[in-house]
Amino acid sequence: MVYIKVLLTSLNTKYIHTNLAIKYLAKSIEDICDVTTIDFTINQDIDYILMEIVRGQYDFIGFSTYIWNLEEHLEIAKKLKQINSNYKILFGGPEVSYDAKILMENNDFIDYIICGEGEDAIFNLINTIDNNLDFSRLDGIVYRENGKIKGNENFQMVSDLKDVPKVYNDKEDLKNRNIAYIETSRGCPFNCEFCLSSSYNQRVRYFPIERAKKDIKFFIDKKVPLVKFIDRTFNSKKSRALELIDYIIENDNGVTGFHLELNPMLIDEDYLNIFKNCRKDLFQFEIGVQSTNKKTCKEINRVGDYETIKKVCQEIISYGNIHLHLDLIAGLPYEDYESFGHSFDDIYRINPEKVQLGFLKVLKGSLLYNKRQNYDLVYSEKPPYEVIKTKWLSYEDIIKLKNIEVIVDKFLNERLFHHSIKYIIKNYYDRPWKFFESFGLYWLEKNYFSRKHSRDN
Template sequence: VKNILLIEPPFFRLYKETYSLVKFPLSLGYLAGAILTFKKDWNVKVINADFSPEDDLIDYNHLTGVGFNNYLKNLKDINHVAWDGIKEAIEEYSPKVIGVTAKSQNFAAARMIAKISKQLNPDCLVVFGGPHASMAKEQVLKDDENIDFSVVGEGEETIVDILKYADGKIKKDNIPGIIHREKGKIVINEKRTLMFDLEKFPFILDVAKKTLIDYEKYPIAAFRYLFALRGCPYNCSFCGSREVWTRKVRFRSVDNVIAEIKDLYENGINYVHFDDDTFGIQKSWIRELCIKLMKECPNINFSCESHCKVINDEIIGLMKSAGCKSIQIGVESGNDWMLKKLRKGINKQDVLDTCKIIKKHKIHLQTFFIVGFPDETMETLNDTIKFMFKIPVDTIVYSIFTPYYGTELFKDCEEKGIIPDDFDVSLYNHQSPENYFCPNIPKDIFIKKIRKLENKIDRINNARRIKTLFTEYGLAKVRERGIIKSAKRLCEIIFT
């Protein structure tokens, strides 16, 4: 039997064992679906090493304090429990190919998986993909000799070709979209063309049932995520999404999306989340989806992430009628000069108008903010903090700027000498206490200010979570989680 093992690295579990990514990773799900469809002579298994059946509420203070110290220690401790499932799966399945998806923040953990893989199975082919591989490109292979291939861009067709290579049917030079080694040199193959048929793979839940290790331990809500489109037309300077999906937006048909939602509903899921970068980017598509949701899926609720530029009263009213309970909006900064520098394409008034529309329709609202950009000043930072609490939102999602390989702001940080030549990605993520990339503000003042900000955000978010329980969104989440788990979560909020 020819086996391939696809792995989501641990990250939150390295901070605290009971922190968890309660989700079937969509990227691995689509890869597994491609293998099930086009390489049926291979057996594929997926393991989410960041999943724990216990699911504690994550708080910022732990991530930036004791949790970060745990993370650094456990990252290097091969005997930590987060690595056990990976080792067991490799020993049980003896995979010929091991695929690892990596973001920049979990790339160090992904490298540990490559090391474990080669220790337990020296002849296996280790393949890296995901956002970090697409953004860092050849640097991935330079960083680690245990990595054999790195995949740039979409991976479904590429993984099928890699398995053909493992079968001895094609040469690696003929696989578009990979970076590999040839006689000690790193070779970058030609780019792979974009996929425009996004409907040729099985639905994600069906894939999970066939491939996900410990499937039965997951709550059904872990499978409520889906993609309706790929690509983001915007060009934010801090974001690397376009390196994976490009700025060309490609859609699944509304009928295909509705069919998957019906499949989820038949399996006990009545709340879905669209994981698209910018949901509703095409108004005619979102109108058609909402009309069909109202007609064919009247008992489904959903949430999404959108952009201020695509929101208006008509669209939000339609989404509300179709079951939309929560919307996430990327604001990033509360200073118009900074927003322009980031090429967000919006200003503060756009944000206020958008939030007003969303709250008018009584939809739960989350806003994303980032502090500590390279050009951040005390004035822009204070403006952002003030704006965070001015907007009428239900949840504030806060991050510290992290420069990602391949983005314009990473290059900007390099050119300004803000980051060292031996930049260690394991030290930096959106809640890392090591993050400091804004030389216009003295480091001690910046750190003190954001620690105070984190405490305030935790307090406000917890208070708003309690209030939210008595809204349509809160009741929808209670139905999704169940009364016992919802009661446990409420106790965590009140007593932590």
């Protein structure tokens, strides 16, 4: 039997990153086709990427697509079709799942698009092609037939995650990987309107806990420096989260660290009693505060109370053994420049290791995208769809915030002149925000934003 030769690929933002999705998809179809996965990066030359793909003599090429690689994937796919019109081109991923038919209308070189989670869908697609079956029976797949775009955009979700194949095995060599990714759940219990989880049935689904433990142990045995959980809310289910945290601590190798995204409103004394006794650097926690403006949080369905968040975060920081990063998003509804400054002050006073200032991405499929006209949202038409201005923030405000972001990232997050900055803020400024604002203006006056900087210069 002659198998279809399939390549599944993606352009990652950095070499150290790997795409977990294409690993899942490859495992899903390895019994019915000859499948290969390749991780490229967005910094690699397009001609090199094309050469590597063409050299493989594939029949079918699938792209795992996100906001950071859509444009590059479209360019590569178009050139591949020009090189060989017999290539079958598939797109999938969150960036193409919500307007698949429009994307195909605008890009005639795309043959198929999977909408939603792809493990079942890609198996059905390859099986249909291989056995010359009827495409109309497929759900969540848009395709071309006799020049017409057909199919449906029903968002696909794997009903039981125990059916998702394992992607790591003992033979895999991870010695050159500084970061590995693990998924133990999908979905989110919350409904924040800027997130894609707000757009479909977001019921949280969990991989079997014994499988999660085996994956964790695999990375510990391989002594991977950092393992990142891609679960949207790791502590969405308390008993399960505590069991996995205990397992990590019990099997600690003294080397591997774990990065978790947590919701502070779900952290109680049971969590804290464990956290305060764990090894230094065993855990990194990332907490998305996004805003402390109560009206903003209510509008975007963000569940949280600043005083509770502050208390929990400061307690964790006091242990001195866990890296804590807090996130803010500029451009949310009802958050003007002054309000964002106060949100920053609130976060700064918690004293996390890093404060990450991000800018709103108006994601197709999110509730916020559907309400964008209500907020007078102006944003880039191309990925990453970043906000340009809103009803509450002018473009000039956004530029000032971007300048401040550079200062915060370079000086606060890299801990440059850390004690000096704390001393200056305490003795010469009534608010932390005012210091970083004035620092940004100083850099602007001196034209420092146009220069490259390092610790040496």
